[in-house]
Amino acid sequence: MSLTPMTVAGEKALREELNRLKTEDRPRIIQAIAEAREHGDLKENAEYHAAREQQGFCEGRIQEIEGKLGESRVIDVTTIPYSGKVIFGVTVTIINIETDEPVKYQIVGEDEADVKLGKISITSPIARGLIGKSEGDDVIIRTPGGDVEYEIEKVEHL
Template sequence: MRAPMTMQGAQRLRAELEELKSVKRPAVINAIAEARAHGDLKENAEYHAAREQQGFIEGRIKQLEGEISHAEIIDVSKLDAGSRVVFGATVTLADVETDEEKRYQIVGDLEADIKQALIAVSSPLARALIGKHEGDAVTLDAPGGRREYEIVGVAYLG
């Protein structure tokens, strides 16, 4: 099964991939060459740090290439699910106790970023929301106890 991903998420990940390949990979290769020039590699902290960084960069490049190539890219603005919550929806929730409103977009696992209010489709909150409609109540067992939310808005923004 192909993992869903929004068009915006795919663009962000492609931009990260391009930066890793064109900026960070060459920089770490230069750092390794420079550290090698300093001589003995056994006790050369700069060399070992650069090699470790290179391993991280190459791993992330492989991960991004694999995820993007196997993703099903979805144009959220073309979805017409009405008031029903499906992948890609931007959902406004009101905490039943506090009336505090929060807004999240349901996105693919790799593009999720809670700081940007992007929640993974596989997260407990997203799983509780999928299939519900505007006006429905959702109960979630959170680490701080049981929370109840009302879905006050569902939008499909491009």
């Protein structure tokens, strides 16, 4: 079994969601099912069926999060000595050589990735191309639209 890398913030967010699902959502859904049962015939009771469907989604998400946490390896970048290289968890600013446009990304685990927030997965083509490189290095990233050349402007080790 290979462990999936995850940042400290990513683990915290998953644990908070898991706690909310178990302590708030699950009891609320159980109460809704109990109330719907009191209304009688379950075959034609839309409230009951909706609550059961919510329960299925909730339990499925709980299992999914527990599985992800069990298969993850939390990496605290602040405990790794700064080497100036791009590694998991750092924030890197790259400049597209053709357009001279800067872009800033944090390299995170798959579950934490959100391009809109500037977080890319360690398994993304951009992150794979940047890992191990240093400030000032030029990197060619293979994208669906063709190869793009970037210069690594800054590596921030949080």
